[in-house]
Amino acid sequence: MNILSNYLLVCLCRTKILLTTAAFVGRHSAPPGKDIRGNRSADGYPFAYRWAVPGCIGISGLLLAMLGTAGGARGSEFASMQTAIAVRNEAKAVGITPHPGAQLPLDMVFTNSHGRQVRLGEYFRAGRPVILAFVYYQCYGVCPYLQTGLLHAMEKLSAKAGQDYEVITISFSHRDTWQNAAHEKAEQITDATAPFKQAVDEHWHFLVGGAKEDQRITSVVGFRYRWDPAINMYDHQAAIYVCTPTGKISNYFYGIHYHPADLKLALVQAGDQQISTVFDQILLFCCSFDPHTGKYTAVAYRVMSLAGVGVVLGLAGMFGALFYWEHKHRRTAPPMG
Secondary structure, X not given: XXXXXXXXXXXXXXXXXXXXXXXXXXXXXXXXXXOOOOOEOOOOOXXXXXXXHHHHHHHHHHHHHHHHHHHHHHHHHHHHHHHHHHHHHHHHHOEEOOXXXXXXXXXXXXXXXXXXXXXXXXXXXXXXXXXXXXXXXXXXXXXXXXXXXXXXXXXXXXXXXXXXXXXXXXXXXXXXXXXXXXXXXXXXXXXXXXXXXXXXXXXXXXXXXXXXXXXXXXXXXXXXXXXXXXXXXXXXXXXXXXXXXXXXXXXXXXXXXXXXXXXXXXXXXXXXXXXXXXXXXHHHHHEEEEOOOOEEEEOHXXXXXXXXXXXXHHHHHHHHHHHHHHHHHOOOOOOOO
16 A cells, blocks of 8 residues: 555646646746737637646546556556465465484373373383374374375384384374374374284384373474364374484485385484494495485595405405415426536
8 A cells, every 4th residue: 555655646647747737838928818829719728738737637637547558567566476475474384494413302291092191201212212203193184194104114114113123103193093093003003014013012002192281292303283273183294203213303205115124224324223223334434314305315525435455455355365376376497507
């Protein structure tokens, strides 16, 4: 409204200036009662002044029409700006901000899928990292796919659930109950392959909490979400977290598909290499975790260093074998004379 008012004021001022200029020109461009050629008008006014008022009125109308067009354009631009601001604010309210090294509140109390009160720290044990996921058990969007993707990745891991790691899924919604958690766990047991059903039953824990607990733990890990009344569900993103045995965030993976090799390296790194093999150690030396993609990528200089060491050792072995063969098969020349 302020912009339109300013435009209107400017147009009125310009109209007044045009009227004053036209009147001045009409009065001083010819003798009284004559036009610039000396012809007198019928009413005694010079022709220039006679047509000045209608002309200025027409110009004023044109300016007002332009004002309406500009005002409409600016109004549309303002509405688009307001929409963009609203979308940006909504985007800030939903997302995942990495907090590597953040300490989970292990003293928090949740309710498990059996309706029993448990401390979060009960699932963190020495030498055993934890895979952590946040879902909404009544979600019909991305959450079921996250759970399925995690289950498939776990089934392909060489590390064993319960022996090498634990899995915790926490609902971030106070609308969920422990019965919802029990139903979700039963579905995962049903979907798991026969050799993996017992591991899911005993070492994949499904928890629910109240509104305060949900807000506290999600803020620690940087998980932001909001309730969308238009679709009657939560708007959120998907990710899983790999935590150390002491409850610190080590790595995280975005999306709903998780490569078993990357997940294994993350568990090895989080578990202080206690579940690693020689091959895992080599991969960890050559690869580094990228927090922007949530994946392990090769580090060029480390790969080149390892390749250089391999080349040197290979050449040393080859020359050593040649010298040994030559020494073993060397013939002593007969004495001369």
